[in-house]
């Protein structure tokens with residue numbers, strides 16, 4: 094037998110799936126040919142190495158992660174129906190000149206003072222002052238101990254606002270309108286995000302909140318609990334980087350863009366979210382503040 | 394020891410079809426390690442493997458009601474893992490603009506079980522570890538289809554017949570693809586000959602060394 098022929102059959106020979114006659118001829122060749130013997134040993138050692146791979150031990154939270162993913166997606170249809178409803182309700186309300194406020198608004202007197210909205214005691218309707226919007230992600234504890242994220246918005250004067258959510262991380266993903274209306278000063282708009290979070294395919298939900306056309310973005314993590322320390326290396330557009338950080342640390346991040354979106358580089362080893370964000374924003378125009386449960390990266 | 398270990402897959406699937414969500418939970422517990430393991434060997438990354446596993450069980454949830462039981466549930470799950478893996482890779486190749494490395498303190502690297510090895514000598518162990526690392530790394534360089542072949546046949550040790558079932562391909566195709574995959578893997582391992590106990594330079598001076606001996 095020639096070496097080429099022998100080599101062609103070596104795997105079958107190792108597997109034991111060649112005929113007796115062929116097996117003997119290959120064996121004889123191997124006894125005589127060091128080159129083929131080396132190849133035989135090499136192959137045998139590779140396949141043996143593969144078959145002796147140890148069992149893989151899954152991460153401790155695997156079951157939880159699987160079930161969360163399944164539950165979230167199974168409820169997605171229900172959530173999408175809800176989104177469709179709010180969209181319809183929002184459009185219908187605008188068409189009818191109605192406000193949806195009654196659906197959500199909780200009476201919260203003294204909110205302006207508490208959140209420092211420029212001390213405007215009364216809304217000045219005649220000469221509009223610059224609108225100041227406070228948008229917060231707050232977590233409410235439920236009886237069974239889980240946390241439900243609620244988006245809260247407050248204004249210093251009457252202003253129109255819209256809330257969209259973006260499914261998926263792709264830049265081309267179309268935002269879906271989930272709320273549209275007018276906000277009144279001294280009132281708080283509250284939108285529970287639980288249903289939306291359950292429908293999210295990503296680890297982070299991207300919300301667009303726009304007040305009189307001024308846009309801000311909220312990255313709300315789907316999971317819990319937050320990670321205190323993580324190692325992250327990335328090079329990305331600022332918005333992508335913030336989304337990634339919200340995902341890694343499972344902590345909401347609010348982004349108030351100022352028109353420019355720098356490319357950022359991050360190499361954080363065992364850093365807290367604050368440290369990672371500070372490193373991210375070095376040399377940029379953006380400022381970092383803490384807003385309730387969220388961090389805010391603001392260009393204004 | 395789980396109380397439900399003696400309940401067969403078929404019975405659990407029936408219960409799930411009747412609306413018992415707990416039965417689904419039990420099926421996940423029964424197969425999550427195997428599913429994760431295959432996903433980990435295909436992706437070589439704990440986070441991706443968990444994503445593939447989660448998506449696999451979501452697809453199981455969505456199609457279990459139509460599961461006819463003409464294949465083993467494990468075979469069927471392997472098939473779904475392969476499909477999810479192919480899908481994820483396709484999606485990934487469209488978004489390669491952000492180089493990213495993330496490691497949180499919660500996402501533990503999968504540990505390897507201690508090997509029951511009679512001859513535990515440190516050198517041999519280190520060598521074996523290195524071999525494994527190289528093998529897993531080199532497998533990642535194979536095209537997806539070849540990777541699946543090598544992992545299923547050589548690591549998971551599935552038969553040709555079962556792989557044909559898993560991938561929905563004729564036996565002949567499986568055999569020829571596996572051969573191509575093995576050849577490719579062997580070529581990729583050429584620089585690591587010594588690690589696999591084969592000297593790099595041919596030994597000279599052996600009398601019978603002839604290319605057409607016998």
Ligand SMILES: [Zn+2]
Pocket residue numbers: 095096099122126127128129130603604
């Ligand atoms: Zn030879």
